Amino acid sequence: MLAAHLSRPLALVALLALAGCSAAPGPDGINDPYEEVNRGWHDTNIALDKAVIKPVSTAYGTVVPDPVRKGLSNVSDTLGIPGVVVNDVLQLKLGDALHNTARFAVNATIGLGGLFDPATGMGLEERDADFGQTLYTWGVGEGAYVVLPVYGPSTERDALGVVVDIVLDPVGNLLGNPEASYKTGLKVADLADTRYRYSDLYESVLYDSADSYAQMRLSYLDNRRYELGTPIVAGAETADQTTTYDLYEDFYE
Structure with a gap:
């Protein structure tokens, strides 16, 4: 029963991994x-x-x-x-x-x-x-x-x-x-609590950035690659790394 339950999602993983996750980032790391x-x-x-x-x-x-x-x-x-x-x-x-x-x-x-x-x-x-x-x-x-x-x-x-x-x-x-x-x-209550606790940090990026899309993209990729031990986005060493990591870990996790 368990094997049958796991086989479908794992087969989906294999297919999508081969189809969608092969492209490498460009020279800018994005x-x-x-x-x-x-x-x-x-x-x-x-x-x-x-x-x-x-x-x-x-x-x-x-x-x-x-x-x-x-x-x-x-x-x-x-x-x-x-x-x-x-x-x-x-x-x-x-x-x-x-x-x-x-x-x-x-x-x-x-x-x-x-x-x-x-x-x-x-x-x-x-x-x-x-x-x-x-x-x-x-x-x-x-x-x-x-x-x-x-x-x-x-x-x-x-x-x-x-x-x-x-x-x-x-x-x-x-x-x-x-x-x-x-x-x-x-889980919804947990997310609402996190949104409330880190409201200032979240909104400073989402609402106060000149380009919130680019900043959120940088924050996510920077932190995720840091977690996995892979190279961060090119040029990201000039950003406030502490704020970047806290934003992702505190809100999206």
């Missing part, structure tokens, strides 16, 4: 053949942020007390750990898989279902992994830069990774209705 379409989605995402995401996150951050918001975010993070473990195994990082399994066990029990994070204090800090990273480990190229609706900046490889992470999510597959919708709700 591969953006879909820029016109990407800018359209970027503008749509900004409009959505102004009309919906910012007002909702502001209301959430203002009405819901900080400890409650933090606790709900902790639960969401804890429910995401089994998916991280799957990617650890696929990358043959068995030490990280054991580490994250122990982190999940501690937070799910002592941490009261993930409301609290005693695991970090015990030396079981967060070690993230995703299927985009797994594809990189398997040798799949970055592909072109893309902007996804709502989600924002990505690449062909990482966009495919997002889809596969959703398909292979162990918790999401085990939960039935309405429990699965609760998990989705917790």
